[in-house]
Amino acid sequence: MGMNGDGVKGFAEEFRMLEPHLDERQRRLVLAARARSLGRGGISRIALAAGVHPSTVSKGIEELESPEARPPRVRRPGGGRKRLTETDPGLMTDLLGLMEPRHQPRPVLQWTTRSTRRLAEELAGLGHRVSAWSVSRLLREAGFRLSTSSRPLLAGQRLDRDAQFHRVNEHVQRCMLAGQPVIVLSLRRRTQTTTAGGTAAVSTATGAGDTGTAADDDGDWTDQPVDRDTWAVALATVCGWWAESSQQAGHLLIVADSPGAGGRSWRSELTRFAARIGVTITVCHLPSNTLRWNQGEDRIRSNVLLRLPGSVPSRHEVEMRVIAESRDGADHALIPTPPGPSSWNYLVTP
Numbered sequence: 001m002g003m004n005g006d007g008v009k010g011f012a013e014e015f016r017m018l019e020p021h022l023d024e025r026q027r028r029l030v031l032a033a034r035a036r037s038l039g040r041g042g043i044s045r046i047a048l049a050a051g052v053h054p055s056t057v058s059k060g061i062e063e064l065e066s067p068e069a070r071p072p073r074v075r076r077p078g079g080g081r082k083r084l085t086e087t088d089p090g091l092m093t094d095l096l097g098l099m100e101p102r103h104q105p106r107p108v109l110q111w112t113t114r115s116t117r118r119l120a121e122e123l124a125g126l127g128h129r130v131s132a133w134s135v136s137r138l139l140r141e142a143g144f145r146l147s148t149s150s151r152p153l154l155a156g157q158r159l160d161r162d163a164q165f166h167r168v169n170e171h172v173q174r175c176m177l178a179g180q181p182v183i184v185l186s187l188r189r190r191t192q193t194t195t196a197g198g199t200a201a202v203s204t205a206t207g208a209g210d211t212g213t214a215a216d217d218d219g220d221w222t223d224q225p226v227d228r229d230t231w232a233v234a235l236a237t238v239c240g241w242w243a244e245s246s247q248q249a250g251h252l253l254i255v256a257d258s259p260g261a262g263g264r265s266w267r268s269e270l271t272r273f274a275a276r277i278g279v280t281i282t283v284c285h286l287p288s289n290t291l292r293w294n295q296g297e298d299r300i301r302s303n304v305l306l307r308l309p310g311s312v313p314s315r316h317e318v319e320m321r322v323i324a325e326s327r328d329g330a331d332h333a334l335i336p337t338p339p340g341p342s343s344w345n346y347l348v349t350p
Contacts, residue, residue, distance in 0.1 A: 008045055011046070012050060015049075029060050029064060030060075031046050043058060051141065053133070084134055088130075091128050095123060095135065108169065108172050111286075116132040120135045163340070164284075164285075168338065171253065171282070171284060175324070175335060176324045178251070179326060179328075179331060180250070181247055182323040182324045183241070183254055183321065184256075185255070186258070187231070187316075188230070189223070189226050189227055189230045190317070191221065191224050192313040192314070193221070226258050228266070229304070230316040238320065241320060248326050248328075249330065250330070251334070253281075253282050253284070257286050271349075274350045281349075282335065282338075284344065299320065301320075302318040303315070303318075304316045
């Protein structure tokens with residue numbers, strides 16, 4: 001039986017609690033046992049979740065499969081190498097210095113359109129010896145994540161993506177200075193490839209700092225393009241947050257961490273929401289195929305699992321990060337929509 005992304009994340013949290021109580025060999029064996037239970041691709045998934053090199057997990061699997069070859073010592077010869085950030089203290093500083101926007105203290109939004117291989121090459125030019133795999137691990141530790149797309153990128157699209165990030169970053173700063181609320185929506189849809197029998201069910205959960213859990217979660221899950229149902233969950237999350245937080249604003253900026261404009265249904269429902277609360281809404285979409293990090297203290301997560309007869313089970317996940325809330329004495333003057341493609345930046349009026 002496979003393990004979905006939530007299962008791997010749960011294992012990572014459990015492993016972090018157990019790790020201080022494990023010696024190096026026990027650590028390898030725990031990782032190896034979980035990787036073997038995942039089957040194909042388990043080594044890389046567990047290594048990424050635990051923050052270790054895949055070779056560590058592979059060595060543990062060798063020890064599991066050959067118990068008679070148990071080493072006479074806990075630590076393998078040459079084991080226990082120090083972390084790169086310890087042996088090279090300036091590495092993380094220089095890596096974050098390669099992120100955009102450059103030379104901006106405490107930016108709200110950071111990103112890069114360069115590959116980890118390219119970043120490793122640039123770090124080498126600065127005197128750091130680091131691999132692309134290590135760059136990926138360091139970025140994840142710093143809070144970055146890769147947003148991918150199934151569509152291949154053309155040469156000009158890379159420049160367009162970078163320009164869009166600058167537009168969004170400037171608009172976020174403008175709204176914050178005006179005392180208007182800013183939120184970031186991260187959307188994800190998964191479909192189940194291996195299903196277990198069961199009755200149709202719908203499970204939802206929404207709450208600050210809470211992760212919704214859905215029933216009957218057996219099988220392997222694969223990421224799919226965001227659909228109409230996922231956007232509906234996103235809007236419900238925004239509506240719930242607005243009502244509970246009692247926002248007093250004349251403008252709301254929604255940064256959608258998902259490509260595409262959401263379709264007619266999303267825009268029509270968003271127009272109804274804007275009319276109900278009497279607030280103008282600007283929506284900016286972040287491009288895909290980009291490593292990015294969004295600042296935000298409060299998080300609201302919504303998780304909906306649909307298991308309808310005759311259809312493939314689908315999970316719709318939404319995370320909302322609150323970057324700024326409305327401020328007393330805020331300027332309610334209309335904030336112009338950022339330039340750029342209308343599918344990326346658009347205004348919804350009451």
